[in-house]
Amino acid sequence: MKVRKAVIPAAGLGTRMLPITKSMPKEMLPIVDRPVIHYVVEEAIKAGIDDILIITGKGKRAIEDYFDRSFELEYYLREKGKIDELRQIEEIGEMADIHYVRQKKPLGLGDAILHAEKHVNGESFAVLLGDDIIISNKPAIGQLIEVAERRNSPVVGVEHVPHELVDKYGIIDGKKIEDDLYRIKTLIEKPIPKEAPSNIAIIGRYVLTPDVFDALRETPPGKGGEIQLTDALRTLLDEREMFARRVAGKRYDVGSKAGFIRANLELSLTREELRDEVIKLMESILREVRDG
Numbered sequence: 001m002k003v004r005k006a007v008i009p010a011a012g013l014g015t016r017m018l019p020i021t022k023s024m025p026k027e028m029l030p031i032v033d034r035p036v037i038h039y040v041v042e043e044a045i046k047a048g049i050d051d052i053l054i055i056t057g058k059g060k061r062a063i064e065d066y067f068d069r070s071f072e073l074e075y076y077l078r079e080k081g082k083i084d085e086l087r088q089i090e091e092i093g094e095m096a097d098i099h100y101v102r103q104k105k106p107l108g109l110g111d112a113i114l115h116a117e118k119h120v121n122g123e124s125f126a127v128l129l130g131d132d133i134i135i136s137n138k139p140a141i142g143q144l145i146e147v148a149e150r151r152n153s154p155v156v157g158v159e160h161v162p163h164e165l166v167d168k169y170g171i172i173d174g175k176k177i178e179d180d181l182y183r184i185k186t187l188i189e190k191p192i193p194k195e196a197p198s199n200i201a202i203i204g205r206y207v208l209t210p211d212v213f214d215a216l217r218e219t220p221p222g223k224g225g226e227i228q229l230t231d232a233l234r235t236l237l238d239e240r241e242m243f244a245r246r247v248a249g250k251r252y253d254v255g256s257k258a259g260f261i262r263a264n265l266e267l268s269l270t271r272e273e274l275r276d277e278v279i280k281l282m283e284s285i286l287r288e289v290r291d292g
């Protein structure tokens with residue numbers, strides 16, 4: 001198996017981030033000075049992927065505009081001699097070979113993935129959800145691809161979460177077979193804590209094989225009336241082995257308000273030109289809050 005293509009589902013309604021997502025895709029929310037989806041595309045590219053399919057939907061045009069060339073802006077920046085800015089803008093327009101397909105109705109992550117069938121054309125492929133930014137030395141999706149190619153099997157990215165939060169995630173039960181690697185026994189979408197088989201949660205990274213499409217077609221709507229990828233993967237487990245790789249890295253759930261704010265604060269600290277100013281700012285805010 002060789003993984004060359006990535007699918008980024010970005011057609012969800014983003015209700016946890018309302019009201020901003022009423023008129024703006026959550027994938028375009030800024031983390032410091034670039035949209036969430038920029039970090040996600042960058043991760044895929046760093047993992048050696050050069051073909052990316054973004055699943056979009058109603059109101060998501062800004063995503064396409066962002067990755068497109070912007071000749072007017074490039075002309076303006078060139079005229080003004082703003083060369084650094086010009087390079088940055090040009091680079092975004094050339095980041096990867098990006099394709100788009102529209103999911104007409106947000107019927108769930110599983111349904112969004114089904115829209116990728118034609119594009120992936122019988123190959124195994126990576127999936128990166130735009131809600132999760134993962135910062136790591138080795139790109140998170142690359143960690144999964146390494147296992148998928150070695151084992152010739154689908155792999156999901158996982159992380160241990162506090163037990164009371166298991167109902168926010170797909171949860172796996174698995175047998176540990178190597179450091180940070182499990183053979184999956186079962187998967188369940190958003191279980192109530194007392195029914196959860198573990199606290200090992202699926203985060204927004206997967207490597208899938210093309211047989212997932214048949215499994216998805218057979219999957220009836222599950223939790224929330226949506227076609228759940230987790231349900232389709234459980235069906236597929238009857239037919240083949242599947243693995244869960246504990247991802248090394250720092251994850252930000254930017255689809256939630258607290259996660260979004262945290263990502264902005266922490267990632268601004270990784271920017272040399274901002275770091276000192278942001279630390280001073282945070283210190284002064286804390287002082288004000290403490291002093292009432």
Ligand code: UTP
Nearest residue numbers: 009010011012013014015016106107108112130
């Ligand atoms: P989420 O459940 O986190 O996205 O789906 P959401 O529905 O937009 O968010 P909330 O819960 O209402 O705030 C996980 C991923 O699947 C995509 C989303 O864009 C996100 O990347 N998705 C979800 C689709 O592409 N289509 C869908 O029908 C549902």
